Amino acid sequence: MTSTSDRSMATGPEARAWLTAYADRLLAGVRPYASPSGSLITLPGKPGGYGTAVDGLEGFARTFLLAGFRLAGENGEDPTGLAERYAAGLAAGTDPAHPERWTRPEEHGQAKVEAASLALILDMTRPWIWDRLSSDVQERTVEYLASVVGDLDYPDNNWVWFRIVVETFLRSVGGPFSADDMVHDLAAHDRFRRPGGWFADGPERSYDHYAGWALHLYPALWERMTGAAEVAAAAGDDLATRSAADREHLARYLDDALALVGSDGGPLIQGRSLTYRFAAAAPFWAGAFAGVGRPGQIREAATRIVRHFAEHDVPGPDGLLTLGWHGPWRPIAQRYSGPGSPYWASKGLLGLALPASHEVWTAAPEPLPVDAGDVLAIAAAPGWAISATRDDGIVRVINHGTDHAVPGADVGDSPLYARLGYSTATSPLLDAEAWDSPLDQSVVLLDAEGLATHRTGFATGPVVEPVGTAAVLSSTAEAHWVVADPTVPDHGSGRPGTSTPAGRITTVSVVRGAWEVRLVRVSAPAQAETAETTKATALRIGGWAAGPGLVSTVVPLLGDVAPVCGETTSDDATPLAGPTVTPWSRYAPVPDGWVAVGIYLARTPATPPQDVPGTPGIGQPRLELTAGQAAVTWPDGEQTTATLP
CATH class of the missing domain: 1.50.10.10 (Glycosyltransferase)
Structure with a gap:
C-alpha cells in the first residue's frame, strides 16, 4: 500500500x-x-x-x-x-x-x-x-x-x-x-x-x-x-x-x-x-x-x-x-x-x-502519531476506539458512546454523531435518505418496506482499554423506527418524531488496524408488545461509505444462515469527491443468536487482489465463539479474545 x-x-x-x-x-x-x-x-x-x-x-x-x-x-x-x-x-x-x-x-x-x-x-x-x-x-x-x-x-x-x-x-x-x-x-x-x-x-x-x-x-x-x-x-x-x-x-x-x-x-x-x-x-x-x-x-x-x-x-x-x-x-x-x-x-x-x-x-x-506507526487508543468519554494505520495514514474511530442525545432517547440518528464508525478519509452519508434510514456504519432492523431503525439513546457497555494490539467496545440499542418531524430546525442532532420499538440490538466491536470484527445479537425490545416486533423482516449491517481510492468491505464471519451481501452506490451524498459505495450484509429473517462480520477500510492496495471476496490482496480475520467469548485470529496471526455481554 x-x-x-x-x-x-x-x-x-x-x-x-x-x-x-x-x-x-x-x-x-x-x-x-x-x-x-x-x-x-x-x-x-x-x-x-x-x-x-x-x-x-x-x-x-x-x-x-x-x-x-x-x-x-x-x-x-x-x-x-x-x-x-x-x-x-x-x-x-x-x-x-x-x-x-x-x-x-x-x-x-x-x-x-x-x-x-x-x-x-x-x-x-x-x-x-x-x-x-x-x-x-x-x-x-x-x-x-x-x-x-x-x-x-x-x-x-x-x-x-x-x-x-x-x-x-x-x-x-x-x-x-x-x-x-x-x-x-x-x-x-x-x-x-x-x-x-x-x-x-x-x-x-x-x-x-x-x-x-x-x-x-x-x-x-x-x-x-x-x-x-x-x-x-x-x-x-x-x-x-x-x-x-x-x-x-x-x-x-x-x-x-x-x-x-x-x-x-x-x-x-x-x-x-x-x-x-x-x-x-x-x-x-x-x-x-x-x-x-x-x-x-x-x-x-x-x-x-x-x-x-x-x-x-x-x-x-x-x-x-x-x-x-x-x-x-x-x-x-x-x-x-x-x-x-x-x-x-x-x-x-x-x-x-x-x-x-x-x-x-x-x-x-515532530511527526504526528500516525506518522510513527499504527495507533490504537481508547477515548473513554466519547466511547471511541481510535485506530490509525501508518501504511495508508487513515484514522478510524469506532463509536459506542456518542449520539448527541441522552441514554434512552428515541429520536432519529444523526449521521454526524450516531454512526458506528467515522474516519479521516470517509464521510458519513448525509443525503436525506441517510437521516431517515441509516445505511453506512450501522446495525439496523428493516421493516417490510426496507425502512431502517435508529440506535440513538443506546446504552454504552464497558469501555475496555486495549488488550494487546486490539480494543473491545460494545453498546446495546433499543432499536426504533422514527417518522421524523420535518419542521424541526437542523442543528446537527437526530430528528425527533413518532417512534416505534423494533428490537434490542447488542453490538460488540473488536478493533485492530484497518479491521473491525463486529458481533451482533438481536432480542425482543425492552418495551413493546410482541405484535410490534413482527415488523422487523431483516437485520442489516453496513460498512464504511467509501469514495474513489478506498477499499471498503463487509465480510461475513459467523452465523447459521449466510447473509445476502451487496453494496449501495450513492451520488452526491457526501462532501467528498466521487460516488460513494457502501457494502452491507443482510440477514433475513432476523437471526437468533450472534452473527458477525469483518469490516475493513483502507486505501486501495497497490498489490494484486487475493483473499477477501471482492477485495483481493486482503487476508480476513477468523472468528470462533466459545462459552461467551469471541476469539479473533487476525490476518497476521495475532489473536484477541473478547468477553461477550
Whole structure:
C-alpha cells in the first residue's frame, strides 16, 4: 500500500510564512464584499437561515478574528490597514442610527456568538484598535456588548464561553458585568468536563470538534485577557487554580486530538459545523498559548490540517471559503450556517497571534502519531476506539458512546454523531435518505418496506482499554423506527418524531488496524408488545461509505444462515469527491443468536487482489465463539479474545 505518512515537515519559520500568506489571501478575498462602511461583510451565496443581516455580521466578526491574530502576532505592524478598516466597521456597526448597523445580541441569539469574537480581538489588539477609538465609539461598543449581561437565554453548551469573554472585556473597560453570570457560566463549563481531557458540548453525549475549537480554546485565551483574574475572583474563583486545571485537561485532550489527525492532515469527519474546516487546528494552537504539548508536534498538526484543505483548493480561485468541505457542498451545513459562517475557520490560524520568537515557531518539527506507526487508543468519554494505520495514514474511530442525545432517547440518528464508525478519509452519508434510514456504519432492523431503525439513546457497555494490539467496545440499542418531524430546525442532532420499538440490538466491536470484527445479537425490545416486533423482516449491517481510492468491505464471519451481501452506490451524498459505495450484509429473517462480520477500510492496495471476496490482496480475520467469548485470529496471526455481554 502506498504510504501517505512520509510527508516532509516544514520548519517553524517556513510554516509561519506559509500560514501568513494563506491568512492574508483569505482576508484579501473578502474585501470586495464589505459594505461601504465596512461594518458588514456579506459574502455571495444563498442567505443563511438567520437572514442576510446576521450573515453580514458573521462575515465581519469572523474575519475580524483572523485580522486580530495577524495584528497581534506582528505587534501591531499593519501594512494592509487591517486595524483602520475594522475600526471603521466597528464604528458603523455599533451605531444604532447607521443604515449598516449590526443586529444586536438582544435581537438575535447569533449576535451573542459574534459578540465574543469582537470582544476577544478588541482585547487582543487593544493598543492598535480599542485604544485608538474615539470615546463615543468606545461607549457605543460597550453599550452594544452590554446587552448580554444578565441575559437568561443562553444555551447550556459552549455558548457560555461567549458571555464569559464578552463580560471579561466589558469589565476591563469599565462596562457592566455580572458576577452571577460568571458563577453560572463557569459552573456550566465545569459540568461539561469529562474524563480523559474531553468536554461534552452540553448535557448530552455531544462529543465533536467543539470540545477543541470552543471548550478548550476559550479557557486558554481567557486567562490571558485583561482583568480575567478579577472576573474569576468576583465569581468566587481563583484564576491560577482554574487555569492550571484547564491546562492539565487540555494536555490530556491533545493526546487524543493528535491521534485523530490523518497523515494527510485530514481531520475526523464527524460532528456538526464541519464547514468550519480547519478550525479543527484550534486546540493545537490553544496548547501553544497554554504552554502544553510538544511545540514542534502541535505546530505540525495544526499546519498540516490547514494544508490539507489548501491542497484541496480551499479557498477557491476567488479566495473565498464556501459552505462545504473541500469544494462547495451546502448539505454539510446546518440551518444556522450562512455564507460568512465558514470563517470560524479563522481559529485554525490562531497560531499567527504568537510572535515569530515563540517556541511554537522555533521548535524543530515532530511527526504526528500516525506518522510513527499504527495507533490504537481508547477515548473513554466519547466511547471511541481510535485506530490509525501508518501504511495508508487513515484514522478510524469506532463509536459506542456518542449520539448527541441522552441514554434512552428515541429520536432519529444523526449521521454526524450516531454512526458506528467515522474516519479521516470517509464521510458519513448525509443525503436525506441517510437521516431517515441509516445505511453506512450501522446495525439496523428493516421493516417490510426496507425502512431502517435508529440506535440513538443506546446504552454504552464497558469501555475496555486495549488488550494487546486490539480494543473491545460494545453498546446495546433499543432499536426504533422514527417518522421524523420535518419542521424541526437542523442543528446537527437526530430528528425527533413518532417512534416505534423494533428490537434490542447488542453490538460488540473488536478493533485492530484497518479491521473491525463486529458481533451482533438481536432480542425482543425492552418495551413493546410482541405484535410490534413482527415488523422487523431483516437485520442489516453496513460498512464504511467509501469514495474513489478506498477499499471498503463487509465480510461475513459467523452465523447459521449466510447473509445476502451487496453494496449501495450513492451520488452526491457526501462532501467528498466521487460516488460513494457502501457494502452491507443482510440477514433475513432476523437471526437468533450472534452473527458477525469483518469490516475493513483502507486505501486501495497497490498489490494484486487475493483473499477477501471482492477485495483481493486482503487476508480476513477468523472468528470462533466459545462459552461467551469471541476469539479473533487476525490476518497476521495475532489473536484477541473478547468477553461477550
